[in-house]
Amino acid sequence: MLLLALESSCDETAAAVVRDGRTVLSSVVASQIAVHAEYGGVVPEIASRRHLEAVVPVVEQALRQAGVWFPDLQGVAATQGPGLAGALLVGLSTAKALAFANRLPLVGVNHIEGHLFASFLERPVEFPFLALVVSGGHSHLYRVDGFGRYLTLGQTIDDAAGEAFDKVAKLLGFPYPGGALIDRLAVDGNPAAVRFPRPLLHDGSCNFSFSGLKTAVLTHLQKYPLSGPEDQRLPDICASFQAAVCDVLVAKTSAALTDSGCSRLVVAGGVACNSALRREMARLADARGIELHIPSPPLCADNAAMLAVPADYYLEQGMESELGLDALAVWPLDSITARRTAE
């Protein structure tokens, strides 16, 4: 099945053409990062406007790069949620219009469901598996028993991992979103230089908390102010903060592997680009003798190709969406399980 997928949940307008939920013929991502950097974060109204400007050219580019046109397609997929309501509406409305005009089935996909299955575009994973999704809005552990069958084992009780990276980056004077820059500077830093807290490490749950860690970095900086962007301690702080995040993510993932009995692990979402996290997860997988899947960085970050994996499955099963479907700003994965179980 040849699908066109559209993503517009936050600050990336993306379109992709994917065959059989497996082969990516094109994946175009137009990022708005530069526009929002000026404001230190994503401005929802600006995001919607930019999506409107970008969506048609991005779709055209994806089709052209794939060497296909509308009559070749068998379906259209779009992110239905979660995300910024106005931003979601642009991609979803475009997908509805394209599906209606070309008499194609439409399927609304959960953005996190897309992240979960991004690695399938490189190497399929057998069910069940444990998935750690670490992104701008999520730090969640799921047991995945199949498409549409998700059980939340743990989640952040405050900030998401990516949010923590971006907030700490802001404290360090980096432009938004600074997660990747922390990663780059940490390469030259000593992860043991500052002993930042490891929140909830021993609470026995699979939950995360990152807001206290961010405050610990703030307190440290107030006590020992940086002299400027060339301060020698900057890489040490980056490496020490990153080590604290990784320690917690690895420990909780390890606990969830035990609880769930899974022998396969998927790590996904923008923070899965982090080099230290990739290294530590590889170490964990080695130590436990389990199979590890982390998509290559472009597939960890937001893209539309990842949506085509679950979309292809749902359309093959005849589970298309109504053209009247609504964007869902909040849409926990567990509620998908409830819906699919009811069907």
Ligand code: ATP
């Ligand atoms: P969600 O997927 O929860 O809706 P989102 O789509 O905004 O949120 P993603 O695009 O998946 O999030 O991920 C973006 C996040 O990943 C940002 O917080 C960014 O700083 C972080 N990130 C990207 N690269 C790295 C890196 N190398 N190290 C740490 N964080 C990173």
Ligand code: MG
């Ligand atoms: Mg983004």
Ligand code: FE
């Ligand atoms: Fe995302």
